[in-house]
Amino acid sequence: LYVSELIRVYNFCFDFALPVVVDDARLPLSRIVPIPANQLNLYRIVIILRLIILCFFFQYRVSHPVRDAYGLWLVSVICEIWFALSWLLDQFPKWYPINRETYLDRLALRYDREGEPSQLCPIDIFVSTVDPLKEPPLITANTVLSILAVDYPVDKVSCYVSDDGSAMLTFESLSETAEFARKWVPFCKKHNIEPRAPEFYFQQKIDYLKDKIQPSFVKERRAMKREYEEFKIRINALVAKAQKVPEEGWTMADGTAWPGNNPRDHPGMIQVFLGHSGGLDTDGNELPRLVYVSREKRPGFQHHKKAGAMNALIRVSAVLTNGAYLLNVDCDHYFNSSKALREAMCFMMDPALGRKTCYVQFPQRFDGIDLHDRYANRNIVFFDINMKGLDGIQGPMYVGTGCCFNRQALYGYDPVLTEADLEPNIVVKSCCGGRKKKSKSYMDNKNRMMKRTESSAPIFNMEDIEEGIEGYEDERSMLMSQKRLEKRFGQSPIFTASTFMTQGGIPPSTNPASLLKEAIHVISCGYEDKTEWGKEIGWIYGSVTEDILTGFKMHARGWISIYCMPPRPCFKGSAPINLSDRLNQVLRWALGSVEILFSRHCPIWYNYGGRLKLLERVAYINTIVYPLTSLPLIAYCVLPAICLLTNKFIIPEISNYAGMFFILMFASIFATGILELRWSGVGIEDWWRNEQFWVIGGTSAHLFAVFQGLLKVLAGIDTNFTVTSKANDEDGDFAELYVFKWTSLLIPPTTVLVINLVGMVAGISYAINSGYQSWGPLFGKLFFSIWVILHLYPFLKGLMGKQNRTPTIVIVWSILLASIFSLLWVKIDPFISDTQKAVAMGQCGVNC
Secondary structure: OHHHHHHHHHHHHHHOOOOOOOOHHHOOOEEEEOOOHHHHHHHHHHHHHHHHHHHHHHHHHHHOOOHHHHHHHHHHHHHHHHHHHHHHHHHHHHOOOOEEEEOHHHHHHHHOOOOOOOOOOOEEEEEEEOOOOOOOHHHHHHHHHHHHOOOOOHHHEEEEEEEOOOOHHHHHHHHHHHHHHHHHHHHHHHHOOOOOOHHHHOOOOOOOOOOOOOHHHHHHHHHHHHHHHHHHHHHHHHHHHHOOOOOOOOEOOOOOEOOOOOOOOEOOEEEEEEOOOOOEOOOOOEOOEEEEEEOOEOOOOOOOHHHHHHHHHHHHHHHHOOOOEEEEEEOOOEEOOOOHHHHHHHHHOOOOOHHHEEEEEOOOEEEOOOOOOOOOOOOHHHHHHHHHHHHOOOOOOOOOOOEEEEHHHHOOOOOOOOOOOOOOOHHHHHHHOOOOOOOHHHHHHHHHHHHHHOOOOOOOOHHHOOOOOOOOOOOOHHHOOHHHHHHHHOOOHHHHHHOOOOOOOOOOOOOHHHHHHHHHHHOOHHHHOOOOEOOOEOOOOOOOOHHHHHHHHHHHOOOEEEEOOOOOOOEEEEOOOOHHHHHHHHHHHHHHHHHHHOOOOOOOOOOOOOOOOHHHHHHHHHHHHHHHHHHHHHHHHHHHHHHHHHOOOOOOOOOHHHHHHHHHHHHHHHHHHHHHHHHHOOOHHHHHHHHHHHHHHHOOHHHHHHHHHHHHHHHOOOOOOOOOEEEOOOOOOOHHHHOEEEOHHHHHHHHHHHHHHHHHHHHHHHHHHHOHHHHHHHHHHHHHHHHHHHHOHHHHHHHHOOOOOOOHHHHHHHHHHHHHHHHHHHHHOOOOOHHHHHHHOOOOOOOO
16 A cells, blocks of 8 residues: 555656655565566576476386386386476475565654654564473573563563473573673663674674774673673573482472472463563663463373463463564574564564564574584575575465564464455466456455454453453454353453454553463463364464474465565574484474374365465475485485396486487486576585485485374374484584484484495496496496485484594405405306306306
């Protein structure tokens, strides 16, 4: 509406030769930065050409079977068909990649003018943690400090820390964090420092002479660094104390027992450390609210792990502060940019986008990863290519952290869509032509969506709700009876009332003490019983990757999501960098996808006729079926070794005609990759690391996830593949990279490596024994084995330990054993029959 109005004003001024004066406060808060047409059109042409070449390639492969190796040929063709289907599922959701740009100055001009009360919407920020011994309290403290120091009105920011392990260590470290925040937050805002997590800020090397920094700042910075070092000592002392749990359990300062001594059986706990009325910094200014939350846990109840904890935070925050928007981060993902909330609000508070945007997803960026990113921990290809592609369709997937939600979307409401949004998908329109008559489903969807724009009176008297909440009118209230509301949201009238307040906030007449009592009620174990929590509301249950399910349900209801990539990354975190931990992390993700594949929410069959766009559905299907690729991948990686060992080949003698298609096939693969790198800005090394880890993960974690998922879904057996032993390397830079933890995940890729190495030795030995005519076919066979080994090279390097520290004795024994094996293979020569050997030796018998 604003854009069309500006265009009309501009045209009027142009017609009458009047100067154009544009009010910046009415301009859009963001814009789409299109990728250059010459790059994108060429990219799409190559995709279509590759699809055509694939058809000719398979026509040749199927019509030319290898008779003397029919079994190997058949397996290879089946694998190649699956790889082609996987490529289609991964490629076409990247058809409309876009970039976005935000205008923070326009946001401030419209909603946050200097000298006037801020009109920015309140935001509740969730930080989730479970075990403080695995998730260091110091890291969590840095995340919390970066939130409290964010550049946003303090009365509109509330930080909720979920302690799902009910650890007294987390509680005490959060208390220390609140005290240190009184000094840290004013220091950050006074000097406008970045990032505002002290651990990572003080790690920066600052040249005081080069930047001509004021001496007063240098003095204050040194004093603050000393304060932070003392804070670290106190936190580390708490950690050391927590290493040995007393037999009688922990006791608090007043001598009473800590309620969470039994993490599986304890009451709900809430503690407000900082608040708008009681938390002041050293300069006397207010601080954002900081709340500790540990939901109730009792035996016999299903608690749903992280998804259940996040849903408890939704209800607690709605009762205590009720921010219109929610932002969740993991405990190790700190705010790298103090403008992160404002970046999200450029989309959420935009008049055109805000009413239909369910969340704004930020890319994940990581600290502490080695320069070469051996195991593709940064996931650059996914975040900078795949997610940009989805942003041009219906929006990126939710990846579990660094995401700002519209609270109304989490409550299961439909978005406010325009008639243009309700039009059939562009793919359907382009393939089937225009429609002369609107379909019944289209009209039903239109009527249902438009009802949200009609104002109506509440169907029950809000004045009857306890604790003095006054009446609020909302367009949704006529659609539900009070009984239905209780069945949907649970038996908390205060929480139910908060769901009708689309702009957030709580009535000023409410009593804080009564709100705390109600907050304890909404995190009780039985609160979700016989409600729609985890089914249609909040984080969705049913998978260890609850983030995929949650985003999918929102997109299925017609919401869109936004991908926000500012020049300065808004969030940074830590990632497991050694081989074993990385594989276990990938195993959990793949297992969650397999669980969704066999659930009722599977994108292959769920919610047809809804508002999920076709290419968005294809992207979600690719997200949940990718672990199945491990089965053909294992087979395809073993095939080259079997060909070398049996002296057979899965590809017949290639004619000039067929050779052209093979060359075009490989050329199109490389061209697609190069063009993706060109429009995305991803480097060639990041792309190659992603390709390598695709093979490493596919031959290990993905394979285990398939079998573990089948056991869990079909037989109800929940099998955990855990680390069994550990060996540490000496300390140093990236010491964790060289930590070796033996796990069963390492067995399949190790087997593939050994088989291919043995096959290469056998193939070379056979060629030496057979003469020069056998060297030509040998190179074709060796190519595929070398391809497998190159992709598994980072895995091999991880097995061998620290870089450039492979023991000499290992190298000597490897060469010796390979030489002995080669000589024995030449001597035995298993592919020549006894008759052929006799002829070769000059012996003659009855069959001579």
